[in-house]
Amino acid sequence: MYLSYLDMQMNKYPDIGSLVPHQAPMLLIDKLIDVDELTVHCQVNIQADGLFFDKQINGVAAWVGIEFMAQTVAAWSGYHAWLQGKPAPIGFLLGTRRYISECESYDHGALLDIYAQQLMESDGMAAFLCRIECAGKELASAQLNAFVPSQDKLEEMLKGKSND
Numbered sequence: 001m002y003l004s005y006l007d008m009q010m011n012k013y014p015d016i017g018s019l020v021p022h023q024a025p026m027l028l029i030d031k032l033i034d035v036d037e038l039t040v041h042c043q044v045n046i047q048a049d050g051l052f053f054d055k056q057i058n059g060v061a062a063w064v065g066i067e068f069m070a071q072t073v074a075a076w077s078g079y080h081a082w083l084q085g086k087p088a089p090i091g092f093l094l095g096t097r098r099y100i101s102e103c104e105s106y107d108h109g110a111l112l113d114i115y116a117q118q119l120m121e122s123d124g125m126a127a128f129l130c131r132i133e134c135a136g137k138e139l140a141s142a143q144l145n146a147f148v149p150s151q152d153k154l155e156e157m158l159k160g161k162s163n164d
Helices: 005-010 062-083 151-159
Strands: 031-035 039-045 059-061 092-101 105-107 111-122 125-134 137-147
Touching (some): 062 092, 062 111
Antiparallel strands (some): 039 111, 059 105
16 A cells, blocks of 8 residues: 555554554554654554444453554564565464553543564564553553564465475
8 A cells, every 4th residue: 555645744654554464353453653673652542343342341351452462563564564665464473471451441432552662583583572551551561472474484384384
């Protein structure tokens, strides 16, 4: 997806949908706020029409925060691919360590700021320190481990490797 010059002047970053390899309704984050070599900041506004919105709690369960973090990491990866003129890569969440949540849910109307910082990367494997804040208060934190395979490795994984 290419943005016009005017679009780029109003928001210096591409639309989140072009950076994260998900489509609605699974695209859960709304906007890329800031990104650099090692860090990223995205936002999501908790709305009643969201995929994981629960009317009984009038919000989204806190465990969905892991996916908010994972999609923020995906936005970081997609942005760096975009800078090179490449499409957003497919990546895999391998695991989450020390997920700590200070709340049971994210309330309807809450504007969440999701931050991730790359701790290390080697051959497509990376670890990110992530946190979710609302109005400056930390609500959740975790370390995410992810893998972005090369195109050849991805094709091999999708085909299934023969054991012959």
